[in-house]
Amino acid sequence: MSVGPAAEPAAPTTWQRFRQHRMALVGTVVLGLLLTVVLLGPLIWSVPIDTIDFRARLALPSAAHPLGTDDLGQDLLARLLYGGRVSLAVGLCAMLVAVVIGTLIGAIAGMSRGPLDAFLMWVTDLFLALPTLPLLLLIIYLFRDALTGLVGPEVGVFVLIIAVVGGLRWMPVARLVRAQFLTIREREFVEAARALGASRLRQVVQHILPNALGPVIVVGTISVAEAIIAESTLSFLGLGFPPDTPTWGRILFDAKDFLSIAPHWALFPGLAIFLTVLSINFIGDGLRDALDPRKVR
Amino acid sequence: MKEQDIRGLIGRVKRGDMSRRDFVRRMVAAGLTAPVAGTMLAHNGVAFAQSAFDYTPTKAGGGGTVKLLQWQPASQLNPHFAVGSADQHAIYLFYEPLASWDEDGNLSPILAEELPSLENGGVAEDGTSVTWKLKRGVTWHDGTPFTADDCVFTAQFASDPETLAYTMGTYRDVEVEKIDDHTIRLNFRVPTPFWPDAFVGTRGLILPKHLYQDYPGAQATTAPMNLRPVGTGPFVIENFVPGDLISAKANPNYHVANRPYFDAIEMKGGGDAVSAARAVLQTGEYDFAWNLSVEDEILDSMTAGGRGEVRLIAGANIEHLQLNFTDPWTDVDGERSSITTEHPCFRDKAVREALALLVDRAAIAEFIYGRSGEATANFINTPDRFASKNTSWEFDIEKANQILDAAGWERGRGGIREKDGVKLSLVFQSPTAGQRQKTQTVVKQACEEAGIAMELKAVAPGIFFSADPGNPDTFAHFYCDIQMYTSPMREPDPGLFMQQFLSSEIAAKANNWQLRNVTRWRNDEFDELAAAAAVEMDPVKRAAMFIEMNDLVVGEVVVIPLIYRKVAAGMRTGLKAPLSTWTSYLWRVSDWHYDA
C-alpha cells in the first residue's frame, strides 16, 4: 500500500505477480477486514467507549460485552474498535511519512555524488544522533497547545504524533536507499541505460528505484508495528493522546498489570496489533516479490 | 470542630475514655497532622507515649540480610541535599535526628536523652527557645564521639545559602547555642508555636562536624560523605550505586542495646510498584517494599499465596482537585491565569458546587484506590458526630443539574451548558499516574452527564512539578481550569500547608510563579485567621483555627478533596517493623526483626 505510486509503471504484471503470492492475498484480505471492522464497526456496535460501570469491572466476555470489560467496566469491544482507527491511522501514516522522506533524501543523496550527498548524509547522521525521547518532549511541549487550539485535542495530537514518529524514523530508510543506490547505480543494466542516454530521472524511476525498494518495503512494514508501539510508549510518558483515548497500545499497556487476573483485557489488543503487523508484512512480502522484475519462482 | 470540642477530646484522653490513637485519628481526619495532635496532648499534660512496639530479640545481630525494595531509588546520601522523598528514606539507615515521629504522632527521642517539655523546662512558655539534652556515649561510625558541636555545625551547614541545602528554611531562623558538650539551646528569632522542627524528623538529621567542616559552602557538593555517609545510625555503608543499590552492614557500636537485629541490609531501586509487590508478596525474593500503589485485585491475587502481607500506614496525603479562580485562557501581559482576571465559569459559585457534586468519591475510593484510599469529604473529613454539616459530601448528578439549571446555565448545542455566551467547557490536567487518569475519566463522565464538557490532559510529573518559570505546564502556572494531585503533607506543621491559600502567596509572573497560592483564591477572613494562627502559642486554639480555615477552603469549593491516601507497604510474613509516614519508614530500622 505504501508503495502504491511506485508500483504504477508496471501495474498489470505486478498485480498478476502479487496475486500469485498466497500469503500476501490473505494479508490483504485480513487488513481489509480489520479496516472495515474498525471503520464501520462503531456504527453497528454503538456502545459508548467510556461508559463506566463498576459493577461489571474486569468482566469476562459475555453477550453484553463480547470482549469483556476493563477495570472501570468500560466495554472493550467498543474501545478496541475506536482505538483501532487511531492506531491503524498512526501506524500507516507514520510509516508513509518515514518512507517518503527517507526515500526522497536517500535517492537524492545516492544519485548526486559530491557535496550534496555529503551534506544530506551529514543531516541524516545528525538526525540519527539525536535522542528521540528528549526531542519528543520538546516538540510536543512546544506545539501541542498551538495545534490543539487549531484543530482540537485529538486531531492535534494525531498530527503531532505522526510528524514525530514518522519524522524521527526516516533516517534508516534514507541510509538504506542510498546504500542500495550506490550499488545498483554501478550495475550493468543501469550502465546500459546510461549508455543509451537515459535521463537521470528515468534512470532512477525506471531502473534503480524499483530494484532498491525491496529492503525499503521491509523497513516500512516493520515501522508500522514500531509506530503503533511507539504511540503506547508516548501515552505512558503522558505525551500521547488525551488519557481517555483508547489506542491499542494504550489498552495493552493498561492491561499488563492485570495479566494474571484478567488475561482477556490484554489478549484482544495484543491480537489486534499482531494481526495488523502480520498482514501488513505479508503484503509487504508480496509487493516486494511483485515489484521485482527478475523474480524467479 | 471548635476549640472546646478539641479540649473535650483531650479531656477524654486524659481520663482514659479515649485512646491516644483515636484522638490522633480524629485530628488527622480534621485536616491536622499527627505531630500537631501529639504536640497538643503534650502541651496539655498528656506526655508523648513510648511507641508501642514489641522488640523481642535479646541480642544484636543474628538476623542475616534484610532486603528492601524501594522502586524510586535513592540518588545520593546527604540528608540536607535530598531532592525527593526517596533519598530521605534511605538516609535514615545512616543518619539520625534528635527525635522522630512515630505513626501515632508520638515524638520519640533518638539522639536526645529526653524530650524537652514545659514541665522539664525544655520548652520556653513564650515559644522563643527550646533546650535539648543529647544522649551520651554515642559515636560516629568512625569512632569519633557525637557532641553538641555536631548539632551547631549541622544548623550552620544547612542555613548557609552557598550550600544549597533544601532544609535551609528550617534552620535559617534558628540560632543554635551550645550550652555544654551535651546540651544545646535553640533560640527562635520569632515566637514559634510548633517547635519540633529543627533536629527533628526528616529534616533534622545530624551531620558529623569533624568530616563536613572541610567542605564548607559550595564545596559541600564534592564531599565524599555524600556517597559514603558516616553517621550514628544502626547501619554502616558498604556500597552505594546511585539510583540502583545501597548495601550496608550492622553498626557494632550502635547506641541502643541489642540492636540492630539484622546483620546487613540491602536496598534496591528501580522498576515499578507492581513488580515490587510481586517480588515481596509472591516470590519472596525481597523482604519489604515501600509505597505499593497497586490496585486491590492485584494485591489480593499476590497475597493469596501467604508469603507476604500488605500493611497500610496512615498519613495526611490528600488527593484533591483544585479549581482555578482566574481565567487561564486570556493572556494579560504575557501571563495567563493572571490575578487581574476572573474565571468565566468558576466565578459562579453554583458551578463550583455542582462540580463538587459530580465527583464520585465513593466509587473512586473503592474501585480505583482500593485499600489505600478512603473517600474524604474535604480536608475536614470528620467522622461520626463531629462531622461539620456544611461540608458533608455527596455524589448526585441530578442535584448538580438542578443547581446549574437554577443558576441559569442552559444546555446549548451538543448538550453543553452555557450562560451569557460562556460555555461550560473545562480542561482538567494532572500528572501522569495510572490511578489519576482513571479518576479523571470517572469525573469527566459524570460532568458530561451534567452538561459540562471536559478535556483531559496528563502531564509528565517531572514537568508538572518543576520550578521552571518558562514552562507553562507546571502546577504553579495552572494554565487550565482544574488540576488534581496529591499534596505531600509530610510536613508535621499544617501552618506551612495552609500558606497555599493566602492572598499574599498568589503565584504570578511577577514572582516567577514561585509562590504557593496556585488557585489564586483570595479571602480576607482566611488571611486574618492565618495571621492569628501564626502567633498563637496555645496549640489547641491554633488547631481550632486551622480547622476553621479548612472549612472555609472547602466550603468555598476552592479545592475538592477526593481521597485520603494511605501508604501501602509489602512485607514478608513475620517481618516486624515500626513504620511511619511522618518521617521515613526507616525511622526505627534498628528495631526491624523477624520473630524467632
Next chain:
Amino acid sequence: MASFLLRRILIALLSIIGASIVLYAVLALAPGDVFGELVSNPGIPPDVIANMREKLGLDQPIHIRYVNWAMAMLQGDWGYSLVNRVDVGQLIVQRIPATLMVVGTAQILALAIALPVGVLAAMRPYSLFDQIASTLAFIGFSLPTFFTGLLFILLFSITLDWLPFIYRSDLEQTGGAWIWAQLRQSIMPVTVLALFQAASWTRYVRSSVLEVIKLDYVVTARSKGLPERVVILKHVLRNALIPVVTMVALELPVIFGGAIVTEQIFRVPGIGSLLISSIMANDTPVIMAVTFVFACLVILFNLIADLLYRWLDPRIKLQ
C-alpha cells in the same frame, strides 16, 4: 583513499559539533527542571528554590551555558549531576558493566540468530522453514518488550519459580557460583531483548539475501558448477551484507544507549535506566552526557559502515 578518509572524518567531526549544539539547545529549551518534589513541598520556602536555580546557573542564557559546557567537555569534565551530586562520568562508568552484560549479549545473540535464520530462509523462500521463521519474527516485533518481559516473569518466576526477576549488580557469590547466578538473572532480560531485535534483523537479512541471490553473477557462479556453500558465502553474503551492515551500524550504539523498557522491567542498573530516571528528574547534565556519547557513537559507527561498504563492494565510489 587517504583523502576520502580525511574528508569523511572531517564530516564526522562537524556532525559531532552540530549534534552537540542541537542537543544542548533541545535540552535547554525543554520544559521542566530538577526541583520536582521540592516545589510542591510546603516546607521549603520559594526563595530557597529561587536561590538554588540561580546558583546552579539555570538562569543564564543558553549560548553562554553551551560554551561553558563545551569548554569543560574539551577538558574532560563531563559535568555534575544536579540530582546525584556526583560527577556524571562516574555515574556512567558505574552503569556500563550491566549494560554491556545485558544489552551487549542480547545484540550478539540477536545477530547470531538473525544471520543464519535469515540466510536459510532466503535460500528456500516460502519453504516451511521460511514460513515458520517469518511468522515467529512477526510475533517478535508486534509484541512490545514490556509485554513479553512480563509474560516471561509470570511464567518463569511466578508460576515455575525458576529464575529471579530482579537483576543485581552486586552478586555476593564468587567463582562458579557467581557465573551461575549471573547467568540465571541474565537469561530473561537478554532473551526478551534478543528476540525483539532478532525478529526485525531476520527480516532484513532475508530480504537482502533474496535481492542478491537472483542477480546475474550469482546465477553465473552457480552455472559454473560452484558448490552452493561457496556461492552463498563468497558471492551472495558479501553483497547481501551491505544493507545489513547499514542496519546493524545503526543499532549498535544502542548497546550503549541501553534498553529503557527492559532495564525498567528487570531492574537492570544500565545506562537506559540512568537516562530515563534523569529525564524524569530533568537532570540535564546527565541527559546531555549520555545522549552526547550516544550521538558520537552513532556518528562513529556510520563512519565505519561507510568504510565497510567500500571493502564489501569495491565498485562503490564514494567521493
